[in-house]
Amino acid sequence: MAPRHATLACLCLSLLLGGCTTTAVTVEATFPERPVVQQLPVAVAVVYDDDFQSYTLAESIPQRGNWEIDLGAAQVALFRAMLPAIFSAVTEREALGPEPEDSGAELLLRPQLQDMQFSIPYQTRSNFFEVWLKYEIELYERDGETLVARYPLTGYGRTRDGFLDSAQVAIEQAAITALRDAGAFFAIEFPRNQDALTAARTRAQQLRAEKARAEADAEAAAEGAADAVEDVTAASPADVPQSPREETP
Amino acid sequence: MTDHRRSRVLVLWALGLALGGCVSATIEEVRTAPALLEAPQEGSIVILGRRHNNGYETESNFVDCVGKNLRSSAVLPEQAFIDALYPWFEPRTAPLGTADLPTLLANEAVAKRIDGLGVRYLIWVDGATNTTDQAGSMTCTISPGGGGCFGFVTWARDASYEATVWDLKTQQTLGRISSDANGTSYMPAMVVPVPIIARVQAQACSGLADQLETFLSAPATETAG
DSSP states (O other), rough: HHHHHHHHHHHHHHHHHGOOOOEEOOOOOOOOOSSSOOEEEEEEEEEEEHHHHTTTEEEETTEEEEEEEEEEHHHHHHHHHHHHEEEEEEEESSOOOOOOOOOOEEEEEEEEEEEEEEHHHHHHTTSOOOOOOEEEEEEEESSSSSSSEEEEEEEEEEOOOOOSOOOOHHHHHHHHHHHHHHHHHHHHHHHHHHHHHHHHHHHHHHHHHHHHHHHHHHHHHHHHHHHHHHHHHHOOOSSOOOOOOOOOO | HHHHHHHHHHHHHHHHHOOOOOOOEEEEEEEESSSOOOOTTTHHHHHHHOOOOOOOOOOHHHHHHHHHOOOOOOOOOHHHHHHHHHTTTTTTSSSOGGHHHHHHHHHHHHHHHHHHTTTEEEEEEEEEEEEEEEEEEEEEEEEEEEEEEEEEEEEEEEEEEEEEETTTTEEEEEEEEEEEEEEEEEEEEEEEEBBBBOOOHHHHHHHHHHHHHHTTOOTTOOOOO
């Protein structure tokens, strides 16, 4: 009888501790390697930040415990599969910075996951596990400093609540669908927006030129002021013009 | 569990399976083009589930079921086709009507990939199986001396699907077939629950597949109403 009592005690304990459990989901996915898209004659360098590569969403749902969804590796896999189909050449960089002289990259891309949300059937009273992703693709000139544009990208995925499927599997599948959705939108829409990209690059270059000119002017003005101060210091105190004083009544 | 008790449980389960819940099914077909111009070749058919609707999405297992029940034609697996045509057949990007086909197929890369796969007929399946009503209750207890369930539960399910057949060559809708099935399942429990399941989704699947079989094998000269 003792083993049976021990089993029952364990069962009761596990039921009591149920609310403290953590549901850990690691999204592992492979994506189609040859997306059918129009390839642009543009070489790019891509920067995957450490935060991006190791992104994990941690959230607590009342009465349903803690959830941890590790999306980092899957989203890097998506971009690695998708970008070579869209751009003529893709190289990866560890950090944002000026491109080497021998690099053919015209643009630098830095994908950023701005927001990730998910819901389970308990929260929405529906039959679906759902995942929302909100990305922003930052595009820089090859100097690594001039921001050309921020390209917004969203993804949505859902999985039906299956009788025999675990919540982990359902959330993972919903996340993969959301990633595919974001990738599909980018692969189709980005090549269509080349005119806007060209205009943005021209604008960014103009702004950069104006900024450089303003900096040069400010530098020249600062040098002129420094020369004037030197002249004043060299002159006698009697020669220094006095600032007008306010007359007090 | 004694042999006598085990055999009683098995008999109850077998009875439940044998009885099954009653299912009523309706199949309707509408042909919008005279008939198929060419008989489907091996792998020239793909069955895809619609997943862009807000409140439901067509279950993958239903799409698989219809494909497996189409005996005369080898059907290209849904996921293989979607992956091969990525990103054009995702829920957000898939063509919703034949009016979208000229634009899609004007993309040379897409047209070439479809030709390479040898796909000519797309069958879109739209619908879902839902629980429409449920009643009753059941209580299960476990004690050191054993356990059991007591009660009676019943639920009704409705499977409603429509298949739309597209011809990619003519860029036309050839026809629509709808399959509706509904039934009520029961689960009485006297110590052991005995499920008497109405297999509505399976019924809708086999009905739809049978009708598609007829539709796709219709001779070119025949004009069905």
